[in-house]
Amino acid sequence: MLQRSAAVYGASLSQSATEKGQKYNLQQVAIRNRFPPWAPHIRNEILPQKTLPTRLFSRSSVTFFVINAQNCWQTAHRPPSTMNQLGRYLDMGVLKGRGRGNMHRAIRAIAQSTAILGGLVLTALIVLTCVSILGRTISTLAHAPFLETTVQGFATWLQQSGVGSVNGDFELLEAGVAFAIFAFLPICQLHGAHATVDVFTNFLPQRINRYLIAFWECVLAAVIVLITWRLFAGLQSKYAYGETTFLLQFPVWWAYAASFAAAIVASVVAVYCAIMRVSSALTGRGSTHAIGGSTQ
Template structure:
């Protein structure tokens, strides 16, 4: 999406949020990597795999993926395929990007809502992981919040770019 506004500066406050998302994502990835290395070394050298490594990998991977939603939306770096839309007049591109952002935000908002509902169901019956008995609902709520923030940013970033475009003309 960012091809229509490559020289536009990001919205105010974006740098702090972007830095926080990058640091948190880096911490989660380092934890995932360290745990995987520990598990592999323990399994093959000492015949003692890390207990619950599969569960922790699943939880950390879900956290990293859903944390990436707001990060991608904030950077306006969604994967796009422009088969027809790139042939539209240049003046229509900001409008197209804003409309696509709004549509995508609605889809993400529905996903966030359903993940929240599912997390509350899991929390209602006390769902936990099998080996380590880690509660699953907090991860579900985290995923729902990240998706909701991603939805807001997916709508806001192209809308801000459109407003800047209109202000410049």
């Protein structure tokens, strides 16, 4: 008799929970239809699908079922915090779901391409420097007194061959290194490769570290954007006056233009990283490590 009463009571609870779950799911569908069809990830983020359990596993689990159904119902109707909502709205659009993955891949591709170009330029500068130093050394050796006295013919041939340092190597080095620095900034920003001192912050909770990282990420992004703006002002000035280098006589604004192009990429990546860090701090999701290692 007691088992039969428990079974009837469990069945009534199961039917009641099923009706509540169906009613809740209908409410979810009605609310989801208010969002535009082109943003399914927004609907899934703001209104996650949560259904109530509708199966009574056994006659002896009536109490567990009632508690589980009540917890699920309260969790589904618990309003998110204001900071969490702000982080989610900041994370929406191109920065969430499939759009966020595409955006991250595009940012990473641009940063990697710029870094590869900067690496090629830097490699060419290294070769240029080595050739210039070797030529300068040979030229110095050709004019050495002991070589002129011992092998005068060879010394005269070296002097007449015109071996020496590369003309304008310092000017090329200045322009190339400036471009390489700005070209490496995006990949460095994306992977969080800047020099940091975390002796004290290691003892802080992860939530506080997220806010600290987001703050300094925003500061660094603002500094990079400021440098890019002033670099553009210098580009306009050099172009207007037509200033050229002393030895090679090439326009100085060429170097400014190359550095400005790399600085634009650095600014875009810096702003993207700042948005991601702020979103991670507000929502409490994501890692405190580099952004460039994941696409989620």
